[in-house]
Amino acid sequence: MADEFKHLVLVKFKEDVVVEDILKQLEKLAHEIDVVKSFVWGKDGESHEMLTQGFTHAMIMTFNSKEDYNTFASHPNHVEFSATFATVIEKAVLLDFPAISVKAPAK
Amino acid sequence: MADEFKHLVLVKFKEDVVVEDILKQLEKLAHEIDVVKSFVWGKDGESHEMLTQGFTHAMIMTFNSKEDYNTFASHPNHVEFSATFATVIEKAVLLDFPAISVKAPAK
Numbered sequence: 001m002a003d004e005f006k007h008l009v010l011v012k013f014k015e016d017v018v019v020e021d022i023l024k025q026l027e028k029l030a031h032e033i034d035v036v037k038s039f040v041w042g043k044d045g046e047s048h049e050m051l052t053q054g055f056t057h058a059m060i061m062t063f064n065s066k067e068d069y070n071t072f073a074s075h076p077n078h079v080e081f082s083a084t085f086a087t088v089i090e091k092a093v094l095l096d097f098p099a100i101s102v103k104a105p106a107k
Numbered sequence: 108m109a110d111e112f113k114h115l116v117l118v119k120f121k122e123d124v125v126v127e128d129i130l131k132q133l134e135k136l137a138h139e140i141d142v143v144k145s146f147v148w149g150k151d152g153e154s155h156e157m158l159t160q161g162f163t164h165a166m167i168m169t170f171n172s173k174e175d176y177n178t179f180a181s182h183p184n185h186v187e188f189s190a191t192f193a194t195v196i197e198k199a200v201l202l203d204f205p206a207i208s209v210k211a212p213a214k
Contacts, residue, residue, distance in 0.1 A: 006149060008165050010117065010200060030210045038212045042113060042204030051201040058115050058202045060167065062212075093117060093200065094158040095165045097149030103137045105145045105169075 004037070004099040005063045007072070009092060010055040017088045019057070025081060026059065033075050035068035036061055055093070062099070069096065111144070111206040112170045114179070116199060117162040124195045126164070132188060133166065140182050142175035143168055162200070169206070176203065 013019050023041065030039035041059040044052055063069040072078055120126050130148065137146035148166040151159055170176040179185055 004147075006147070006165070006167075008115075008117075008167075010115075010202065027209045036210060038208070039210040040111075040113070040206045040208050042202070042206050044202040044204045047201060047203050051199075053200045055200055055202060058113070058204060060113075060115075092158075093160045093162055094154060095117065095149070095151040095162060096154050097151045097165060099147045099149050101145070101147050102134045103143060103146040 005066045005069045006099045007061040008095045009059040011057045011092045012090045038062040112173045112176045113206045114168040115202045116166040118164045118199045119197045145169045
């Protein structure tokens with residue numbers, strides 16, 4: 001696990017956005033682009049806004065390497081999606097990092 | 108994977124903090140508390156600040172269920188760590204959410 005690379009996005013969507021549609025597009029994207037090893041998302045509906053800073057959704061994409069992430073990032077389908085994504089978000093934070101696995105699930 | 112629960116923390120540490128020490132404490136915590144299924148962290152050293160909003164570190168803890176997360180959150184060792192953690196961060200975002208797995212790693 002030590003060499004995995006993660007692409008993490010926290011988002012607050014604009015009010016009139018159909019979030020399900022965006023997530024479907026993301027799901028499609030993850031399946032279309034082979035280098036995406038895994039993709040998990042979630043919605044925090046409970047934590048205090050003081051903690052979430054207004055962010056509601058987290059998306060975590062995992063790749064086998066930074067090179068695979070770069071392949072994803074420059075893929076035309078991702079570039080196209082990103083342009084759309086930028087129009088539906090009120091704010092976002094993105095972090096890309098080599099994942100240091102401290103505790104791995106028991107086999 | 109559908110029922111996993113994730114605890115995600117993005118952090119910007121204060122300037123004079125020895126980040127390695129904090130991460131070691133977190134590592135210890137993850138090992139001490141059985142319900143922590145997996146723990147991964149990473150440091151983004153490259154992305155543009157416009158994207159990272161100044162956050163440098165991401166921590167992702169995974170639990171089998173929300174109940175397990177609650178057990179972790181209320182564990183005395185976590186409560187104690189959180190008090191310390193609050194003193195070393197400049198800012199943080201926390202999201203807690205049931206993880207929807209769209210694409211899982213091939214077996």
